[in-house]
Amino acid sequence: MGLNKILSIAGKPGLFKLLTQTRTGFVAESLLDGKKVTVSFKNNVSVLSEIAIYTLEEEVPLKEVFEKIKEKEDGGKTAVSHKEDKIKLEEYLFEVLPNYDEDRVYASDIKKIIQWYNLLHEHGITEFADEEEKEEASKETK
Structure with missing residues (x-):
């Protein structure tokens, strides 16, 4: 599963897996506790495949940042916790993405x-590229 089916919903902790669309919104399942929630189109929802991180030159898609973290950690979880202090967090991101924009x-x-x-790693979601991108990459290598 790529990041195009994983959602962040404003005001709700964690991430959600998109299950189905309804007339007034959609149904998603929490990756934290497995509970299903209905979300209306009025909620502020972000699809992880659409999120990017600012760098000094351009915006880098979140999936590329995740790939760099995966590479740095040899496929494992991060060496730092999200609860670390600001300095440690910034140092970690600088190791992963040296040209990120510290002001933004x-x-x-x-x-x-x-x-x-x-959280994605815990749920076995470690392939961050979309299926279409994988097919294109395999065509390019042939």
Whole structure:
């Protein structure tokens, strides 16, 4: 499963897996406790595949940041917790993404990145590229 089916819902902790769409919104399942929730289109919802991190040159998609974390950690969980202090969080992101924009990426953003990565890892979601991107990459290598 790619990040295009994983959601962040404002005001609700953790991440959610999109299950189905309804007339007035959609049904999602919490990755934290497995409970199903109905969400209306009025809620502020972000799809993880659409989120990007500011760097000094461009915006880097979150899936690329997750891939770099996965590479750094050899496929395991992060070495730092999302509860670490601001300095440790910034140092960690600097190791992963050296050119991130320190003025526009806040400690709270770094906490979310680390927390989301670890939550996805716990649920076995470690392939962050979409199926279409994997197919394109395999065509390019042939």
